[in-house]
Amino acid sequence: MAVSGPARVAVWVLAVVAGVVSAGLIVALVVNPDMADRTASVIGAIVGLAAVVLAVIALVRSPGTSGDGRRVRSGRGGIAAGGNITGSAIGDRSSVVGPPTARAPAPPAGGRDADVRAGRDGIAAAGDIADNALGDDSERR
Template identity: 70%
Template sequence: MTVSGAARTTAWIVAIAAGLVSAGLIAALVVNPGMADRTASVTGAVVGLAALVLSVVALARGSGSSGGRRQVRAGQGGIAAGGDVVGNAVGDRSAVVGTSTAPGRNRAAGQPTDVRAGRDGIAAAGDVRDNALGDDSERR
């Protein structure tokens, strides 16, 4: 998984802030143990609330998916399409001959797409029909 520059910067900021808060709580414990107890309680409540807000934002954005964006990736020699693959001739001396067949069920337009074809693979987010795939292949 690739981490963007903004996410990396945010992670560093959070790590530094957590370190500073921890050092402050340790210093408060040394200076005044009674105050450190109350300070740690308030700090824990604030951090818990911040974690709740961040988790709700992540769930609302759909953090496990492509985040509403179209992501289409292909490995070396691979073919990937974010939609339909119709009437293509892929490979040496391949040909598509004749009329197209009726389309099947497509995914709903506007939905996020995450397609990945590995090395020498073929992947599509939509219909794959009426194609000649491979050397010397023909579709009639």
């Protein structure tokens, strides 16, 4: 999964903090091994607690949910799309022939919550679908 936006910044900040803490523990180990042992134990406990909190958040969070509440999921070999789809060729050897169709207007904000799920080798979509070629050997003229 690609990380972007504020999440990317958070990952970089955590990476830098982890590097600084690790370097600090190495210096403490050289200067005073007894203090480094206790410090590492406390830091390990804090990191373990943070990991438990993140695990609970990941388990509670609904899988496949985007920021706008739309869930789009597909099984192996399946095709799933949410929102408006116009003039697309999806699947093996598919093509769209002819002049492009004007894009449909976006649905109202209240109608954006769509749960789209395509099973194994299935095709599913939500929203306006126009001038598409979906599936094996399909063509729209």
